[in-house]
Amino acid sequence: MTGTASAARPAEVTVPDGPFPMDLWSEAVYSRRAIPDTLAAGAPVPGTTDPSQDPLPAGPRLPLAPPPLRLPPSLDSPAGLADPAVLAALLHYSYGLLQHDPAPGGRPLHRAVASARCRYPSELTLVTPEAAYRFDPLRHQLVGLGVPSAARRPFAPGPPAFLVITSRFARTARLYGDYAPRLCAQEAGMLLGAVHLVAAALGLPARPGADLGTLLGLCANWLPETGEHPMGYVELGPEPSTGADPSTVADPASPRAGGQPWLPPDLASVLRARHSGAAIFDPAPLAAPARLLTDLGAALADAPFDDFSCHLLVSRVTGTEPGHLVHDGGKTRRVQDGDPLPLLEQIGQTEGRMSMNFRATACTAYIAVRRGEAVAKYGADAFRRLHLTAGAVAHRICVVAARHGLSARVHNGYDAARAAHLLGLSPDEETVLFQVALGTARPGASFRVPVVF
Structure with a gap:
């Protein structure tokens, strides 16, 4: 299931060679190597820096509403993502900080999805026809990317919005070396699944997609030139936009195409x-x-x-x-x-x-x-x-x-x-x-x- 946002997609999209060469299948999937030496030693790759030094992009900060303690929340809001409580819940329960481990020497912060050694290389960005907003889970805020004014609303009723998943391989490579692309690709898929599941709990139509041309178009105006790789996206809105990738559109008879979704009684808990x-x-x-x-x-x-x-x-x-x-x-x-x-x-x-x-x-x-x-x-x-x-x-x-x-x-x-x-x-x-x-x-x-x- 996928769609394209014509407002976010440039006229010409150049498809790069990408970060996943064919020999990665052999090395990352079929290798019998148990763990890299750096992981066995419990230390980063020599010459690398701490992941906490990866700064968020500069831009106006937009505080999010406090997320509800239960999903689905007691909301009766036809506005969908335009409702601040719905947007806050979607971001928080997809990739926000949910747990804190105060034990000395432990990994103190845990998000809504699993991540190799809690490196969390993925980034989640809300893309609308007007601008893009990076989710900062530590502060529970959005950071505007190229937003002219902090007063601009992150979403208003109208065209569908997208949650775009990108990955900073370097965060995971600091511990796992050249095995990082496999782990980052795995986490990106889990994050895509998390967004899809939380959107269903909130009653939001959500169409996960993998089409590379659409993905590059969504990232064209805000993605850093180096160090961050486009991975996937979820289109959010009442109707899919034009140009859907037929290879990933669900069969109309499938429960994925509009049947009752599977959800625990209280997804937040x-x-x-x-x-x-x-x-x-x-x-x-x-x-x-x-x-x-x-x-x-x-x-x-x-x-x-x-x-x-x-x-x-x-x-x-x-x-x-x-x-x-x-x-x-x-x-x-x-x-x-x-x-x-x-x-x-x-x-x-x-x-x-x-x-x-x-x-x-x-x-x-x-x-x-x-x-x-x-x-x-x-x-x-x-x-x-x-x-x-x-x-x-x-x-x-x-x-x-x-x-x-x-x-x-x-x-x-x-x-x-x-x-x-x-x-x-x-x-x-x-x-x-x-x-x-x-x-x-x-x-x-x-x-x-x-x-x-």
């Missing part, structure tokens, strides 16, 4: 409870609630894109026998019975080591995409597009886990080629891009408190 677990994912070996798989099926069927499959290796879910389930085409089916631990420990082994304690997980999801078809159609840009698709799905899995009191760990410590073989994926066509393990977190020494503006 669920997002505040979302947790990736401890540094080493070693959950308590407890059974997950029976409704977990029902919610996963509904959330996956309502994902913003449909060109993916999700393999669920179920170990311990109340009322469900262990086995291998596959969600594809909006439906979930069982393909194999039996304990999935042998599969999990073969897939999740890199450099002779296990990446986590699979013997205690409740369920592990592997999100696969059709790499061969996408590369034939989009070339190197398939990397970005497919990570947007898989990331949006991964965020939904994390939200479902949080709803049922579970932690969800996105972890790249798996052998993608072995996963494709053991999960029965189409040879040379399908590729696993995400491994998400779900389990009951053990009590930890640190604690988190909510951030309330």
Whole structure:
């Protein structure tokens, strides 16, 4: 689902080579390297600076309304984004600061989506036909980019607006080195999924998109020349603008095209409870609630894109026998019975080591995409597009886990080629891009408190 904003798109759009060369598939997806040396040492790459030194662009600051404590809020506002409370809620619960960890030596600030070592390389920018506004989650404000007056309203009824996702690879590269593009692409997809889900809770029509020409047009007048890469966008408004990319428009019969969206009863509380677990994912070996798989099926069927499959290796879910389930085409089916631990420990082994304690997980999801078809159609840009698709799905899995009191760990410590073989994926066509393990977190020494503006 996508659209274009003619007011924001220049007459000529030059498509660059992009930050994702074809050999990145081999290095970032199929490499068996467990972790970069810099991460193992717990130190930044030599010669780099601290990410806190990345300044926000200069411009007039527009304070946002305090976000509501519940989603959907008790708002009856036909104005949509023109209502300050709706705009504040959308930005805050998509990528705002939700948790604070005061423990010494911990990672103090946590946002609404998962991020590798809390580097948060993504940026979220509201683009309207008049101007662009960068979201500053620390201060819960908008920063005008080329806005002539601080008094200008960030949105008024009329043409659709866009939330554009860009990425500063350098933030993540300071710790992960040349593995950063993979991690940044994954987070961009999760952020796109977060915007889509929160917009649904607020009753806002939202159309996520990946079309490169549209994306570059939206970024043409405000994106820095270096250090920030366009990744994706979500069009917000009552009707899609003209020029939709037919490759990503939903089938009218699909629930993505206007059916009842999947939402937890109180999305705000669920997002505040979302947790990736401890540094080493070693959950308590407890059974997950029976409704977990029902919610996963509904959330996956309502994902913003449909060109993916999700393999669920179920170990311990109340009322469900262990086995291998596959969600594809909006439906979930069982393909194999039996304990999935042998599969999990073969897939999740890199450099002779296990990446986590699979013997205690409740369920592990592997999100696969059709790499061969996408590369034939989009070339190197398939990397970005497919990570947007898989990331949006991964965020939904994390939200479902949080709803049922579970932690969800996105972890790249798996052998993608072995996963494709053991999960029965189409040879040379399908590729696993995400491994998400779900389990009951053990009590930890640190604690988190909510951030309330």
